[in-house]
Amino acid sequence: MGKKRIYELAKELNVSSKTIIDKAQEKGFDVKNHMSTLGDNEERQLRESFSNKGSKTAKPAAKSAQATQAAGQKSQSNSSSATQRNRTHSNGSAQSSSQTNNRGQNGHRNQSSNNRSQSNNRVQSSENRSQNSGNRNQGGNRSTQSNNRTQNGGNRTQSHNQANHNQNNGNRSQNNNRSQSNNSNRSQSSNNNRSQSNNSNRSQNNNRTQNNSNRSQNSNRNHSGSGRFGGSLNNGGGNRNNNRNNRNNNRRRNNNRKYNKKNQRIKETNQHKGAPERKNKALPETLVYQVGMNAQDLGKLLHREPAEIVKKLFMLGVMVNQNQSLDKDTIEILASEYGIDAKEKVEVDVSDIDKTFEEEVNNTEHLETRPPVVTIMGHVDHGKTTLLDHLRHSHITAGEAGGITQAIGAYQVKHNGKTITFLDTPGHAAFTEMRARGADITDITVLVVAADDGVMPQTVEAINHAKAAKTPIIVAVNKIDKPGANPNHVMEQLTEYGLIPEDWGGDTIFVQISAKFGKNIDELLDMILLQAEVMELKANPQQNAAGSVIEAKLDQGRGSVATLLIQQGTMNVGDPVVVGNTFGRVRTMDNENGKAIKHAKPSTPVEITGLNDVPEAGDRFVVFDDEKTARAAGEERAKNALMEERRNKNTVTLDNLFDTMKEGEMKEVDVIIKADVQGSVEALANSLNKIEVEGVRVNIIHTAVGAINESDVTLAEASNAIIIGFNVRPTPQAKSQADQDNVDIRLHRVIYNAIDEIEHAMKGKLEPTYEEEVIGEVEVREIFKASKVGTIAGGMVTDGHVSSDSDVRLIRDSVVVYEGKLGSLKRFKDDVTDVKQGHELGLTIENYNDIKVGDVIEAYVMKEVPIE
Numbered sequence: 001m002g003k004k005r006i007y008e009l010a011k012e013l014n015v016s017s018k019t020i021i022d023k024a025q026e027k028g029f030d031v032k033n034h035m036s037t038l039g040d041n042e043e044r045q046l047r048e049s050f051s052n053k054g055s056k057t058a059k060p061a062a063k064s065a066q067a068t069q070a071a072g073q074k075s076q077s078n079s080s081s082a083t084q085r086n087r088t089h090s091n092g093s094a095q096s097s098s099q100t101n102n103r104g105q106n107g108h109r110n111q112s113s114n115n116r117s118q119s120n121n122r123v124q125s126s127e128n129r130s131q132n133s134g135n136r137n138q139g140g141n142r143s144t145q146s147n148n149r150t151q152n153g154g155n156r157t158q159s160h161n162q163a164n165h166n167q168n169n170g171n172r173s174q175n176n177n178r179s180q181s182n183n184s185n186r187s188q189s190s191n192n193n194r195s196q197s198n199n200s201n202r203s204q205n206n207n208r209t210q211n212n213s214n215r216s217q218n219s220n221r222n223h224s225g226s227g228r229f230g231g232s233l234n235n236g237g238g239n240r241n242n243n244r245n246n247r248n249n250n251r252r253r254n255n256n257r258k259y260n261k262k263n264q265r266i267k268e269t270n271q272h273k274g275a276p277e278r279k280n281k282a283l284p285e286t287l288v289y290q291v292g293m294n295a296q297d298l299g300k301l302l303h304r305e306p307a308e309i310v311k312k313l314f315m316l317g318v319m320v321n322q323n324q325s326l327d328k329d330t331i332e333i334l335a336s337e338y339g340i341d342a343k344e345k346v347e348v349d350v351s352d353i354d355k356t357f358e359e360e361v362n363n364t365e366h367l368e369t370r371p372p373v374v375t376i377m378g379h380v381d382h383g384k385t386t387l388l389d390h391l392r393h394s395h396i397t398a399g400e401a402g403g404i405t406q407a408i409g410a411y412q413v414k415h416n417g418k419t420i421t422f423l424d425t426p427g428h429a430a431f432t433e434m435r436a437r438g439a440d441i442t443d444i445t446v447l448v449v450a451a452d453d454g455v456m457p458q459t460v461e462a463i464n465h466a467k468a469a470k471t472p473i474i475v476a477v478n479k480i481d482k483p484g485a486n487p488n489h490v491m492e493q494l495t496e497y498g499l500i501p502e503d504w505g506g507d508t509i510f511v512q513i514s515a516k517f518g519k520n521i522d523e524l525l526d527m528i529l530l531q532a533e534v535m536e537l538k539a540n541p542q543q544n545a546a547g548s549v550i551e552a553k554l555d556q557g558r559g560s561v562a563t564l565l566i567q568q569g570t571m572n573v574g575d576p577v578v579v580g581n582t583f584g585r586v587r588t589m590d591n592e593n594g595k596a597i598k599h600a601k602p603s604t605p606v607e608i609t610g611l612n613d614v615p616e617a618g619d620r621f622v623v624f625d626d627e628k629t630a631r632a633a634g635e636e637r638a639k640n641a642l643m644e645e646r647r648n649k650n651t652v653t654l655d656n657l658f659d660t661m662k663e664g665e666m667k668e669v670d671v672i673i674k675a676d677v678q679g680s681v682e683a684l685a686n687s688l689n690k691i692e693v694e695g696v697r698v699n700i701i702h703t704a705v706g707a708i709n710e711s712d713v714t715l716a717e718a719s720n721a722i723i724i725g726f727n728v729r730p731t732p733q734a735k736s737q738a739d740q741d742n743v744d745i746r747l748h749r750v751i752y753n754a755i756d757e758i759e760h761a762m763k764g765k766l767e768p769t770y771e772e773e774v775i776g777e778v779e780v781r782e783i784f785k786a787s788k789v790g791t792i793a794g795g796m797v798t799d800g801h802v803s804s805d806s807d808v809r810l811i812r813d814s815v816v817v818y819e820g821k822l823g824s825l826k827r828f829k830d831d832v833t834d835v836k837q838g839h840e841l842g843l844t845i846e847n848y849n850d851i852k853v854g855d856v857i858e859a860y861v862m863k864e865v866p867i868e
């Protein structure tokens with residue numbers, strides 16, 4: 001026997017799945033939902049705990065049976081009029097009643113071979129339905145049920161119970177249940193027939209009893225057409241309806257018979273085999289479904305006729321046609337009826353290429369070692385371009401405008417038979433900008449520091465940017481050929497930033513080079529490869545390509561041209577690709593030397609054409625299996641405007657810091673400190689490091705002396721950091737960039753305030769401070785009373801102005817009499833938003849009428865106080 005599922009046990013025990021789940025969890029069983037399975041021991045324990053409850057649940061049934069008896073006796077004399085009342089409800093409720101009954105029977109056809117216990121189960125299930133899930137019938141039937149119970153239940157229930165007493169005392173409560181259910185059947189049908197048929201058929205087959213009930217409905221309804229209400233209703237129509245009802249009922253009766261026969265068959269089959277018979281094609285092992293599928297869809301997946309699915313659902317108590325959408329629970333129960341597992345197929349949002357990208361990048365199959373991707377960073381003129389130039393044996397420096405690297409490029413060099421990919425960025429800002437757009441493409445950072453110049457501000461920024469990106473740093477101490485070169489001094493300086501040479505007990509690789517003369521360049525490449533080896537950089541060349549845009553432009557002749565770095569998979573000419581918000585097919589693909597290639601493996605930079613628009617640097621790209629999907633995804637993304645998304649991106653600010661921390665998204669609050677002098681930077685950093693709140697700590701990712709610049713804002717945006725400015729201000733460009741990117745800049749003049757503010761924000765106590773600002777004064781010169789609006793003060797603005805959203809203070813003889821809000825503000829008869837000094841006005845004060853001539857009304861607003 002297979003393991004029992006929660007819902008199956010729930011059905012058997014006549015309790016909700018949730019009750020079982022709760023109980024199971026209470027007992028420490030590992031169950032999650034109604035589909036969870038139970039071990040034999042667990043099942044036994046649960047049964048035991050519910051067997052106690054079972055006797056409790058039987059009580060109300062017994063009670064209601066008693067009530068039935070009593071009521072039945074009481075209302076016997078009224079039975080004919082009550083019958084009429086029922087009839088008025090007849091049509092709709094009769095239908096649902098027959099449905100209910102059938103459902104109940106079929107749903108439990110497998111549970112027992114004993115007729116009596118079948119009927120018990122049936123009763124239980126119909127009760128379940130009326131209590132828990134079958135809201136469908138409740139409203140319409142309730143009144144008729146009670147009436148019927150009153151009329152019919154008495155006699156039959158009595159005799160029935162007596163019989164049960166004689167037969168089996170243990171079943172008493174169940175039998176009572178049954179009589180209840182029969183009563184409710186009866187509610188929609190007639191008494192006489194039912195009582196006859198029930199009496200004669202009950203012991204044999206309850207299905208038939210229902211059919212009899214249906215039949216009896218017809219006779220009653222016909223009766224009613226010509227009976228008490230016949231005259232007042234449309235007689236002819238009534239007959240027509242009755243005939244139709246007869247037909248319907250006959251059909252239903254036939255159906256019921258058919259189903260009953262079928263049920264009997266299935267019941268027998270199931271009793272023997274325990275699992276439904278498999279027809280024609282084998283069932284799939286798992287039903288991979290989507291919520292909302294209908295019987296037709298499921299039929300295709302299960303290799304079964306939709307009609308069979310509908311029937312099966314019908315037996316499970318779900319009345320649907322082939323086209324009706326089904327919910328998750330129904331589909332899962334259906335699958336378990338077929339004895340197979342069900343798994344929901346989650347709708348893939350093709351336009352969410354970030355998700356696809358992550359999946360592709362995190363794929364761990366067929367992994368092969370890939371070349372490292374290296375970014376060279378450093379202070380201006382320290383020799384980045386010269387180094388790359390030497391590596392590529394070309395002469396970029398000579399052709400560069402102003403000698404400053406202008407474009408982002410990417411190149412591959414071969415060393416000892418291995419490949420290294422170099423990204424040439426115009427500084428750390430671009431590097432961080434790429435990161436801000438989600439393109440974490442650098443594996444290793446080479447920090448170039450001129451030995452004659454030493455550590456400069458941008459060297460420090462570069463270190464912090466690389467650290468924030470969590471890439472290992474290899475220091476290339478450059479220009480060692482120069483007379484004033486002092487590599488040791490550079491090494492000393494860098495220890496302050498945590499970059500300690502291996503010789504000195506640290507773990508940072510230092511290489512002393514001369515980019516200009518090519519000294520120790522091979523050693524540098526060796527070290528890069530060594531670092532790469534330690535990092536075990538791998539990718540799967542067998543899957544669809546995914547990666548990032550290094551740069552892109554519109555070329556007059558070739559259209560959109562994009563330099564891409566392939567981070568995963570292999571890109572082929574002809575591949576359908578979505579790049580950022582654009583899409584296309586790879587028409588041509590060149591390597592960094594301008595040579596056309598057909599395939600490109602991970603870590604390869606390529607230049608492609610074929611996109612329908614120009615993507616942005618830092619955008620991600622994903623190759624799709626077919627062009628149709630790529631187009632759909634690209635168009636969808638274009639529609640959603642990626643830029644818009646970025647703007648709405650939830651950046652961390654002090655205002656939302658606490659909430660973000662609460663959501664468990666944060667373990668560290670990243671902070672950038674800029675101050676006027678180094679002493680303040682250190683004092684602030686030390687104090688902030690000491691703040692400890694609920695396991696969250698402050699992490700200072702960058703500190704420097706000087707104004708807050710664009711690079712700081714970019715770093716803050718990429719790292720979700722807050723910038724604290726101490727005695728410094730942001731540059732205008734940095735300010736507008738921060739506004740645009742929602743980067744929180746906090747400016748302070750007192751260290752204590754800065755610390756206090758961060759601490760309060762971390763504790764969720766940060767509240768804006770408001771200050772009252774008096775904006776104007778009005779002298780009341782006249783009073784008007786209006787029944788609807790109350791007292792209207794006519795007067796003159798003697799100072800400042802009054803605006804319609806002002807708060808007001810009524811002052812009489814220099815004493816504040818009332819404070820409240822302005823109700824209305826008028827000039828002559830018009831509502832206005834503002835009245836200036838020297839102008840007359842009319843005003844009311846909300847909820848205050850005791851205004852007098854000579855009063856002074858002071859208007860004020862509450863202003864948020866900017867943080868010091």
Ligand SMILES: Nc1nc2c(ncn2[C@@H]2O[C@H](COP(=O)(O)OP(=O)(O)OP(=O)(O)O)[C@@H](O)[C@H]2O)c(=O)[nH]1
Binds near residue numbers: 378386387403426480
């Ligand atoms: N003597 C000497 N000069 C070097 C060396 N490396 C670079 N230079 C010189 O330093 C100057 C600046 O070099 P670049 O390579 O343009 O420096 P960069 O870091 O790329 O500068 P930006 O592109 O402005 O960020 C050039 O005149 C180079 O010739 C070196 O190893 N030795």
